[in-house]
Amino acid sequence: MPSYPHHLTGDGPLNPFPGIKVLERRIGREIPHRLGSNEGLDMPHRALREHFGDAVAEHVYCYGDAEALGVRQRLSAQQGIPLDHLLVDAGADSLIALALRTTCTPGDTVVSTAGTYPTFGYFAQGQGCRLVEPGYIEAPGLLAPDLEALAAAAHQESAQLVYLANPDNPSGHLHSDSAILKLRDALPDTCWLLLDEAYGDFRDDANNDFAAKTLPGVIRLRTLSKAHGLAGLRIGYAIADPDVLALMMKVRIHYAVSTFTQAAAEVVLDHPAEIHQHIAEVKARREQLAAHFQALGADVLPSATNFIGIRLPTAELAEQVNRELLEAGRLIARPAHPALGHVLRITAVADALEPGQLAILEQAIKENA
Numbered sequence: 457m458p459s460y461p462h463h464l465t466g467d468g469p470l471n472p473f474p475g476i477k478v479l480e481r482r483i484g485r486e487i488p489h490r491l492g493s494n495e496g497l498d499m500p501h502r503a504l505r506e507h508f509g510d511a512v513a514e515h516v517y518c519y520g521d522a523e524a525l526g527v528r529q530r531l532s533a534q535q536g537i538p539l540d541h542l543l544v545d546a547g548a549d550s551l552i553a554l555a556l557r558t559t560c561t562p563g564d565t566v567v568s569t570a571g572t573y574p575t576f577g578y579f580a581q582g583q584g585c586r587l588v589e590p591g592y593i594e595a596p597g598l599l600a601p602d603l604e605a606l607a608a609a610a611h612q613e614s615a616q617l618v619y620l621a622n623p624d625n626p627s628g629h630l631h632s633d634s635a636i637l638k639l640r641d642a643l644p645d646t647c648w649l650l651l652d653e654a655y656g657d658f659r660d661d662a663n664n665d666f667a668a669k670t671l672p673g674v675i676r677l678r679t680l681s682k683a684h685g686l687a688g689l690r691i692g693y694a695i696a697d698p699d700v701l702a703l704m705m706k707v708r709i710h711y712a713v714s715t716f717t718q719a720a721a722e723v724v725l726d727h728p729a730e731i732h733q734h735i736a737e738v739k740a741r742r743e744q745l746a747a748h749f750q751a752l753g754a755d756v757l758p759s760a761t762n763f764i765g766i767r768l769p770t771a772e773l774a775e776q777v778n779r780e781l782l783e784a785g786r787l788i789a790r791p792a793h794p795a796l797g798h799v800l801r802i803t804a805v806a807d808a809l810e811p812g813q814l815a816i817l818e819q820a821i822k823e824n825a
């Protein structure tokens with residue numbers, strides 16, 4: 457079993473502010489008079505009401521439910537994940553930081569693929585961890601995190617944690633569920649697997665049984681930023697064993713997910729048909745975008761996400777295209793990591809399909825095909 461930092465394994469630290477919602481649940485009744493939380497309850501909020509309407513103003517006065525029960529209940533009912541295996545926080549990024557805070561101390565070694573979603577390495581280094589980065593597997597039609605190399609590095613470097621985005625950003629690659637289980641088996645027993653499934657909703661098999669599973673030694677992360685369109689509100693969730701989540705709750709910023717965000721997430725989750733339609737439309741656009749660039753001769757990577765990755769012949773060309781597009785007011789993405797400097801990533805939004813929108817990239821592809 458992977459370990460936790462020593463300072464978290466005793467009784468403390470104890471959260472001094474569980475919040476009124478948690479307290480109400482503990483004592484089993486409502487507390488109608490909030491006289492002790494020093495909130496601005498008497499603020500008339502005339503400006504806010506005028507701008508956003510009364511309904512919004514009602515959700516801003518009070519500190520939120522630190523346990524996000526309403527959101528967790530919906531996720532649990534819809535996906536068959538036990539309620540006590542779910543923790544809600546301010547997006548997958550926040551959960552990456554939280555998972556690191558829960559499992560690692562400064563000086564610990566962590567492993568992730570060179571060029572993958574960079575926030576993990578950024579946060580890990582910010583916490584004083586040593587980052588080891590094996591490369592991707594690169595082959596025609598394939599750019600994939602190298603699971604064997606991740607496991608080998610974890611052993612060689614006595615890693616405390618391995619990070620894997622699945623589906624991956626920026627390659628879009630999806631490793632199968634059995635490959636993930638094999639990776640977990642191949643890791644040292646003492647090593648955590650942080651499995652970032654921010655794009656899991658775009659998998660063709662998104663709601664299979666495996667998606668709801670809690671895996672020993674694994675912290676799974678998901679987000680409502682992508683398939684649910686709530687990136688600006690900051691909300692995501694972790695799936696892990698209750699004892700892991702209890703440790704995460706010890707170091708969590710308790711009101712990080714606002715009252716309004718939780719209310720909005722509940723409304724969105726209560727309308728699954730809209731989410732499913734959005735996902736289907738994103739996938740259709742992704743395939744259209746991929747087909748368009750493939751027809752021009754581009755090396756388009758297979759993607760199980762809401763974007764496509766395109767490999768250009770050189771990092772210099774990718775840098776030039778990226779820069780010229782930006783100068784023309786079009787922001788696509790190029791990984792900052794030198795290992796993937798030749799990759800460009802385009803989100804499958806309708807704007808990307810507008811004729812001529814990415815003409816600079818199209819021209820570069822045609823010239824280098």
Ligand SMILES: Cc1ncc(COP(=O)(O)O)c(C=O)c1O
Pocket residue numbers: 546547548549550573621624625652654655678679680681687691692
């Ligand atoms: C792999 C991966 N993880 C996490 C995130 C961040 O998600 P959130 O908005 O929930 O913080 C992203 C966003 O692009 C991502 O690509």
